[in-house]
Amino acid sequence: MAIEHIEKSIIEQAFERGLVKPNPPGERTGKKVAVIGSGPAGLAAAAQLNRAGHLVTVFERKNRIGGLLRYGIPDFKLEKNVIDRRLAVMEAEGIKFQTNANVGENISVDLLKKDFDAICLCGGSTIPRDLNIPGRELNGVHFAMEFLEQNNRRVAGDKINPAEEIMATGKHVIVIGGGDTGSDCVGTSNRHRAESITQIELLSKPPDSRAEETPWPLWPMMLRTSSSHEEGADRFWAVLTKSFHGDADGNVKSLKVVDIAWTTDQITGRSGFKEVEGTERDLPCDLALLAIGYLHPQHTGLLDKLGIEYDERGNVKANNYQTNIENIFSAGDMRRGQSLVVWAISEGREAARAIDIFLMGKSTLEGKAVSPLAIEE
Ligand SMILES: Cc1cc2nc3c(=O)[nH]c(=O)nc-3n(C[C@H](O)[C@H](O)[C@H](O)COP(=O)(O)OP(=O)(O)OC[C@H]3O[C@@H](n4cnc5c(N)ncnc54)[C@H](O)[C@@H]3O)c2cc1C
Known part of the structure; x- marks a missing residue:
């Protein structure tokens, strides 16, 4: 029984029994904080800042609140009423x-700078890594999020313009990238009733159980098989994508791949790979979904206009969540780079505490460093 399951069970029971009630702050500080982005980082920051008595407004560019919880992660993994019931509580507590x-x-x-005493940037990591191989421009080659966001909108009841529909129905689908996003593409393609689903990954197949190099409490380096994989997909590791090929109408029809062998240079310790001779082949492909990660947050618009500095990876640079501009803070994937929901929530809460201290000189909000259960990073 994992802690995750215990926590889920507790909160489900609590909602079912009507124990989760709005708990607005007793007093307001008169300070106003803008949270940009309504993913888990933004929501966690907003909840804590409101608890501290500040007046919080969350700004979200999409038409619904929730960030990747809403438009990235499919309903079969996270039902959206889980977000909605929490939002109702937050609204009743006074968050706008x-x-x-x-x-x-x-x-x-x-x-925004004029109207608010502090700003918390939680815009996520939204620039996807592209696959610059010949044929990338063919119809039917999409970033995973184009496919997943559209499907989440469809499931939520939005009308999709037929000309823009991305469906896997009856198609040979190739998912490029072996992570969570790729797994969600597999699950969604199965629900669309794809003809075949193949997921390929550049890295070697991880071990079936925890690798010796990652003992507890490190994140275990091991093969992960989700319910989406169990529903059906062919999975291949150590495969390099070479080129997409299309028909006369510009529609993708196949993907040329080759097996690779990973090597480690004994002197430098650097890893590299070599193509395995005689393994080049064409996989049938009517829909290719690129799930190979994110580079960094979008710089144009919000961040560049604010004059925010970036770290060496292009994420928002911050010291204890505070950016180069005194009253502007940042949390979640926008600061940390592409990561996990738990990290986004943790960062949002920590950033809220840093903002509270900035505004009030002290804070009674919980923080990792001030908790009796302090976690070392
Ligand atoms: C398909 C997919 C599946 C995933 N599955 C898992 C999983 O199973 N488990 C897990 O732990 N993690 C998973 N992740 C990762 C996880 O979703 C992210 O790490 C997490 O959502 C990051 O939270 P965030 O609040 O920092 O950003 P996001 O959730 O990305 O939210 C950022 C929000 O900011 C908004 N925004 C950006 N710029 C502006 C602006 N200028 N004005 C207003 N709003 C703006 C965006 O529209 C977005 O709604 C998955 C990610 C993807 C893409």
């Missing part, structure tokens, strides 16, 4: 939400 509010585009950053 503004959707279709693209800060830096239809909401001016100057107005």
Whole structure:
């Protein structure tokens, strides 16, 4: 029984028994904080800042609140009523939400700076890594999030323009990338009733059980098989994508791949790979989904207009969540780079505490370093 399951069971029981009730702060500080982005980092920051008595507005450029919880992770992994019931509590506690509010585009950053005492940037890591191989421009080659976001909208009841529909139904689907996003593409393609689903990964197949190099409490380096994989997909590791090939109408029809062998240089310790001779082959492909990660947050618009500095990976640079601008903080994937929901929540809470101290000189909010259960990073 994992801690995750215990926690889920506790909160489900609590909602079922009506124990999760709005708990607005007793007093307001009169300070106003803008949270940009409504993913788990933004929501966690907003909840804590509101608890500290600040007036919080969450700005979200999409038409619904939730970030990747809403539009990345499919319903079969996270039912959206889980987000909605929490949002109802947060609203009743006094947090304001503004959707279709693209800060830096239809909401001016100057107005925001004037109206708020502090800003918390939680815009996520949104620039996907591309696959620059011949044929990338063919119809039917998409970033995973184009496919997943559209499907989440479809499931939520939105009308999708037929000309823009991305469906896996009856198609040979190739998912490129072996992580969570790739697994969600597999599960969604199965629900669309794809003809075949193949997931390929550049890295070697991880061991079936925890590798010796990653003992507890490190994140275990091991093969992960999700329910999406169990529903059906061919999985291949150590495969390099070479080129997409299409028909006369510009539709993708196949993907040329080759097996690779990973090597480690004995002197430098650097790893590299060699193509395995005689393994080049064409996989049938009517829909290719690129799930190979994210580079960094979007710089144009919000961040560049604010004059935010970046770290060497292009993420928002921050010291204890505070950016190069005194009253602007950042948390979640936007600061940390592409990561996990638990990290986004943790960062949002920690950033809220840092903002509270900035505004009030002290904070009674919980923090990792001040908790009796302090976690070393
Ligand atoms: C398909 C997929 C599956 C995943 N599955 C898992 C999983 O199973 N488990 C797990 O732990 N993690 C998973 N992750 C990772 C996890 O979802 C992210 O790490 C997490 O959501 C990051 O939270 P965040 O709040 O930092 O950013 P996000 O969730 O990305 O939210 C950022 C929000 O900011 C908004 N925004 C950006 N710029 C602006 C602006 N200028 N104005 C207004 N709003 C703006 C965006 O529209 C977005 O809603 C998955 C990711 C993907 C893509």
